Amino acid sequence: MKQAQEITGTLFNIMRFALHDGPGIRTTVFFKGCPLRCSWCHNPESLAPQPQILFQGERCLACGQCATVCPHGAIVLVNGVLITRRDLCAQCGACTLVCPAEARVRMGAAWGVAAVMAEVLKDRPFYEQSGGGITFSGGEPLQQPRFLEELLRACRRQGLHTAVDTCGHAPRAVVKRLAPWSDLWLFDLKILDAKKHRHYTGRDNRLILANLRYLLQSGQRVRVRLPLIPGVNDTAQEIDAIGAFLAASAPPEALHVLPYHNAGVEKYHRLHQHYQLSGSQPPAAAHIAEVVGRLQNYIDPVISGG
Ligand code: SF4
Ligand code: SF4
Structure with missing residues (x-):
């Protein structure tokens, strides 16, 4: 039988001193491969599973x-x-x-569990001083569940705080198996309307919503992250639908509103890929404040930014 230390996965980056991927100073481990194709994705190099x-x-x-x-x-x-x-x-x-x-x-290389752990352990003093830890992001970390599980277990053995940053599109069995091993979930919630979700991300959202509800109702620590995309999910009606869904499920410990930015557009050109939202601009500060205020009718706290 294959030993845990021999399990490998494909990553496209490991970023030290990350400040927006969970509490404190963190190292973010970026998995390669994602089941969604969000029109606004600013990490196009993360989407394909292969290098x-x-x-x-x-x-x-x-x-x-x-x-x-x-x-x-x-x-x-x-x-x-x-x-x-x-x-x-x-x-x-x-x-x-x-x-x-x-x-x-x-972009992308095979990593073993031991190699990843050696990298993330370099900053242990910073995690301890700041209340930080390790965030597994992507891409979609749940796309490589065995590799992720071994990394989460290894972090637990080392006493490192962990977070999984997910789009939520994964089999329930995977979510259930990994739930006890992650200290925090950073869960992306994008659009409630199923047809619209499919149009802008390439996938239905029923599995995503069911997984989010499962994590919320099973007592996991969850921070929901809402990318605010002008013309896609920022009408009063859509914002109200998201707020009402969360309030009815079991409120997350926080809701983060992440305003759209177009910093990743150049990467599409470098990968010879088409960027679907070209011409879109970040939302105005007044609009962000209005959205945050509207969501506060349902959830507390609502935070602008990561
Ligand atoms: S251009 Fe493509 S095939 Fe040629 S060396 Fe580079 S990666 Fe390999
Ligand atoms: S021609 Fe350009 S891309 Fe090719 S090896 Fe030289 S610097 Fe690199």
């Missing part, structure tokens, strides 16, 4: 080393400019190993 190559053209020195090593002939010179043929690229990563400017970066 991907990110090209940052502004860093390129045009040295040609990547073209020399590419075993698939996917990098070609066209009118003096190096072009990557997406149809030929096998995402092998050979070009990222020789690029002197980090213009080509491999």
Whole structure:
């Protein structure tokens, strides 16, 4: 039988000194792969479960080393400019190993439990001083449940506080199994209307709402996070529906309103992907305050920001 320490998962980043992913100073471990395709997602590199190559053209020195090593002939010179043929690229990563400017970066790598623990334990003094800990985010950490479970258990053995940041789209059996091992859930709630949810995220929301209700009603510590997206989920009617759903389920320990921002748009270009909400602007401060005030009719506290 495979030992816990041998279990591996795919991550795309480990970020130290995170201040908006739960209480205190935290290390956030980003899992790769997500079942949703939210139109406003600012981490497009997190969506596919497998590693991907990110090209940052502004860093390129045009040295040609990547073209020399590419075993698939996917990098070609066209009118003096190096072009990557997406149809030929096998995402092998050979070009990222020789690029002197980090213009080509491999997003995503296999990690073992022991390697992740060695990384997160570096900041134990900061967690202890600030009441912080480890947050598992993504992507969607529940997409790799065995890996996540082993990490949560390892953190518990080390006395580290844990949080799981989830979109909630996972089988109930997975949520139930992991619930006792996470000290806190950061649960994204986006849109209550099922049809609209499917339109903007690619998935129905019934499983998500049922999982959220399960966690709330089974006494787990849950902080709900509402991304406020102009023109998508910010009407008075939609905000009231979200407030009423939470109040009727069992109120979370806090509701965070996370205003839309478009900081991730450039990443879509680097991954040769289309950004669906181009042209959208962050909500005005007055509108955010109005939404927070409306939600306070149902939940306490309601907090603007992470
Ligand atoms: S990832 Fe591999 S196949 Fe793709 S361009 Fe780089 S070297 Fe070529
Ligand atoms: S190796 Fe890097 S810097 Fe050199 S041409 Fe390729 S992408 Fe540009």
